[in-house]
Amino acid sequence: xxxxxxxxxxxxxxxxxxxxxxxxxxxxxxxxxxxxxxxxxxxxxxxxxxxxxxxxxxxxxxxxxxxxxxxxxxxxxxxxxxxxxxxxxxxxxxxxxxxxxxxxxxxxxxxxxxxxxxxxxxxxxxxxxxxxxxxxxxxxxxxxxxxxxxxxxxxxxxxxxxxxxxxxxxxxxxxxxxxxxxxxxxxxxxxxxxxxxxxxxxxxxxxxxxxxxxxxxxxxxxxxxxxxxxxxxxxxxxxxxxxxxxxxxxxxxxxxxxxxxxxxxxxxxxxxxxxxxxxxxxxxxxxxxxxxxxxxxxxxxxxxxxxxxxxxxxxxxxxxxxxxxxxxxxxxxxxxxxxxxxxxxxxxxxxxxxxxxxxxxxxxxxxxxxxxxxxxxxxxxxxxxxxxxxxxxxxxxxxxxxxxxxxxxxxxxxxxxxxxxxxxxxxxxxxxxxxxxxxxxxxxxxxxxxxxxxxxxxxxxxxxxxxxxxxxxxxxxxxxxxxxxxx
RNA sequence: GCCGCUGUAGCUCAGCUGGUAGAGCACAUCAUUCGUAAUGAUGGGGUCGGGGGUUCGAAUCCCUUCAGCGGCACCA
Numbered sequence: 099x100x101x102x103x104x105x106x107x108x109x110x111x112x113x114x115x116x117x118x119x120x121x122x123x124x125x126x127x128x129x130x131x132x133x134x135x136x137x138x139x140x141x142x143x144x145x146x147x148x149x150x151x152x153x154x155x156x157x158x159x160x161x162x163x164x165x166x167x168x169x170x171x172x173x174x175x176x177x178x179x180x181x182x183x184x185x186x187x188x189x190x191x192x193x194x195x196x197x198x199x200x201x202x203x204x205x206x207x208x209x210x211x212x213x214x215x216x217x218x219x220x221x222x223x224x225x226x227x228x229x230x231x232x233x234x235x236x237x238x239x240x241x242x243x244x245x246x247x248x249x250x251x252x253x254x255x256x257x258x259x260x261x262x263x264x265x266x267x268x269x270x271x272x273x274x275x276x277x278x279x280x281x282x283x284x285x286x287x288x289x290x291x292x293x294x295x296x297x298x299x300x301x302x303x304x305x306x307x308x309x310x311x312x313x314x315x316x317x318x319x320x321x322x323x324x325x326x327x328x329x330x331x332x333x334x335x336x337x338x339x340x341x342x343x344x345x346x347x348x349x350x351x352x353x354x355x356x357x358x359x360x361x362x363x364x365x366x367x368x369x370x371x372x373x374x375x376x377x378x379x380x381x382x383x384x385x386x387x388x389x390x391x392x393x394x395x396x397x398x399x400x401x402x403x404x405x406x407x408x409x410x411x412x413x414x415x416x417x418x419x420x421x422x423x424x425x426x427x428x429x430x431x432x433x434x435x436x437x438x439x440x441x442x443x444x445x446x447x448x449x450x451x452x453x454x455x456x457x458x459x460x461x462x463x464x465x466x467x468x469x470x471x472x473x474x475x476x477x478x479x480x481x482x483x484x485x486x487x488x489x490x491x492x493x494x495x496x497x498x499x500x501x502x503x504x505x506x507x508x509x510x511x512x513x514x515x516x517x518x519x520x521x522x523x524x525x526x527x528x529x530x531x532x533x534x535x536x537x538x539x540x541x542x543x544x545x546x547x548x549x550x551x552x553x554x555x556x557x558x559x560x561x562x563x564x565x566x567x568x569x570x571x572x573x574x575x576x577x578x579x580x581x582x583x584x585x
Numbered sequence: 586g587c588c589g590c591u592g593u594a595g596c597u598c599a600g601c602u603g604g605u606a607g608a609g610c611a612c613a614u615c616a617u618u619c620g621u622a623a624u625g626a627u628g629g630g631g632u633c634g635g636g637g638g639u640u641c642g643a644a645u646c647c648c649u650u651c652a653g654c655g656g657c658a659c660c661a
Contacts, residue, residue: 143656144588151658155588158656190596199634199652253661313586314652314657343600407661444621495618522618543621556621563621 100147136170137163145433157322183468183477186319190441192478192486192536195320203317203324205466207386210486213515214472215465217484219305221581222329222354222462228584229350230332233302236283238307242273248282251275251441257310259324280306281458284332285440288454293444295404298454299343305465306330320470326463333457334442336385343457344391344430351428351461352395357419357582359475363417364424365397368405370520375409375435382491384432385411409435413462419475429470479558480534482578487537489516491574492528494544496520503547505568512576533558539575 111118112125119125126132131441139161147153151155164170181187194211207215213311223233239261245251250258259276277283284302291298301442307327314420316322333343348365366390370381385537388411392399401412406412415428433456437443462468472480482488493502499520509516519528525542534538541553542563553571556563566574 141655142589144659149658151587155657157588160656164631197653202652224598251598257660268647310660315586315657316659317653492621493618494620497618523623524617525621526619529619533622540621542621546620554621561621 107266132163132462133166135167136165138170138174151288173340176421180474183421183474184319185321185473188473188478189319191534191560192471193283193518194486197319199327201294202310202314203322205323205325206464211469213486214469214480214484217581218462218469218472221357221483222305225350225354225583225584226303229301229346231301233305234279234281234284234287235304236287236306238276238309239274240277240283242275244282247440248285248436249281250278252289253279255313259309259311267486275303276309277306278308278310279329279455280304280330281332281436282440284437285442286331288334288442289440293334293442293454295336295444295446295452298444299339301331301333302379303329303331305408307467312421317441320466323464323466326467328458328464331459333459334437334454335457336452337387337455339382340432340455340457341387341391341394344388344515347430347459348391348397348413349458350508351415352397354461357584358472359481360417360419363415363428365392365399366414366416367392367399368402368407368412368413368414370406370411371404371408374406377562378436381411386433388413388430410434417471419471420477423474425471427468428461429459429463431458433458480536482538482575483581485536485538486515487517487532487535488514488579489521489539489541490528490532490537491516491541491543492525492532493520494525494542496522497545498543498548501551502543505543505571508568508572509575512572512579514575514579529556539564541568544557 110123112119112123112127113119124410139159141160143160144155144159146155162173163169166174173294189211192210194214195205195207201236225322226233242251242260244331245255245258254273258278259275261274262273263274279536283306284304288300289303305327307325309325312322312324317324334344352363355361367385369385370378374381389399392413393413402414410432412429412431414426415430416424416426417428419538420426424566434453437456442453442454442456472484480486490543491502491505491509499518502518502520506518507514519532521528525544529540529542536558538558540556540558542556543553547553547565552565552567553568554563555566555571
């Protein structure tokens with residue numbers, strides 16, 4: 099352990115009775131400094147010696163301690179709050195999705211969950227179109243020879259789902275893999291036809307369905323799955339275009355996060371690692387391009403030295419959710435290696451063929467994970483435009499049913515996801531059930547509303563209701579149902 | 586993958602030392618037409634995660650396997 103500590107740094111040792119600890123510290127002097135009612139043992143778990151999976155595992159007992167009882171209580175309340183907004187729990191309660199034994203790490207999307215997914219996808223599609231991306235679609239199952247060329251077969255095979263096909267009568271077995279990433283396929287699209295420098299930058303986007311064989315212990319609801327869909331895109335461009343593409347990307351990302359309810363995010367710039375390809379001169383230029391791009395957008399950033407990929411520097415984007423947790427979602431990576439391996443080129447102004455750079459980038463990361471983050475951020479109370487069930491129109495008496503249906507039909511016509519609840523139940527019961535179900539707007543209709551052609555509108559979380567005329571409701575809710583257009 | 590724990594009705598859970606399962610909610614039927622977070626009555630529903638073993642007898646004990654949960658490791 100001492101060898102792992104940088105020279106010149108103090109070595110510290112702590113004693114407590116006959117117990118001793120070699121630790122950076124600081125430690126409390128006596129356990130009496132922790133109030134008896136301000137600590138709690140929380141869990142017990144294995145942990146590798148020195149954090150290294152090849153070393154033996156130790157038992158670790160986890161506990162938390164605070165200055166006083168109230169701080170401990172506040173902490174426990176926060177944990178409860180986090181548990182309440184757990185997307186796995188919300189997913190069940192709101193009937194969004196499920197995962198079952200026969201397909202670990204793969205999501206079965208239910209109607210409500212798929213509605214959210216599509217709303218998010220449609221929104222992203224709109225934003226990308228305006229930002230100059232072309233959407234494509236590439237195969238899920240691809241022959242191993244492509245993965246050998248791209249280098250994945252060697253470097254990433256243990257994480258790939260291998261699909262073997264025994265072609266009858268063909269005496270030869272074809273080995274394919276489910277794609278773990280979209281980049282090699284995107285280069286195939288790029289490679290069709292001769293590209294000119296006038297075609298660059300070429301931005302190819304795909305809501306790419308990927309599969310990775312994640313280790314069993316790492317899966318977690320929607321947050322870490324084996325089958326997922328990236329909001330992926332690859333920008334093919336020249337070295338000179340990287341800076342502008344990067345700045346444009348950061349602006350787009352910031353605007354998307356804002357639309358989705360995340361005001362703040364962090365940027366981390368990962369620079370050249372020890373093991374790398376390419377000249378120092380090139381690395382200087384690439385790192386400077388990313389740094390300038392960030393500055394141009396006016397965002398703060400941190401540098402993570404040596405954490406870049408072997409082929410180029412990258413940016414990671416971490417957003418902060420409503421209860422202060424940080425999630426890494428966006429990424430931007432400069433890659434001159436893949437285009438070389440897969441033979442991408444373009445004809446430059448001088449008539450010669452050159453290698454383009456390839457910029458790997460994603461804003462949400464994956465739809466699955468991002469929906470998990472959205473659910474936890476909003477504790478299930480999604481903004482109107484993303485809510486799977488936006489409006490329930492509930493009758494108070496059955497004589498109101500015809501008007502209920504009329505209102506529902508009119509709402510659907512203006513693009514609102516509305517449904518009728520004309521069950522023979524009390525309005526209290528209906529309000530409770532749909533409130534628990536996180537429906538953002540409940541419209542109640544009794545005889546008074548029928549006569550006046552109005553509705554009684556109640557928003558999730560409010561106890562007040564407001565009376566609105568038929569046309570006013572259509573106009574208001576129709577507008578709210580539209581996805582944000584970007585700031 | 587590793588350490589620990591868990592797996593009983595759609596959901597949340599009870600079921601002591603082995604004697605072949607129970608509650609609430611949900612669901613169905615009937616009654617109730619009711620003004621903003623639970624109307625009442627009745628009823629249906631479980632090969633106790635899978636496989637094997639011990640035993641006269643296993644949801645309960647043992648082995649094994651799968652999945653999940655909490656961490657650790659991983660996330661080029």
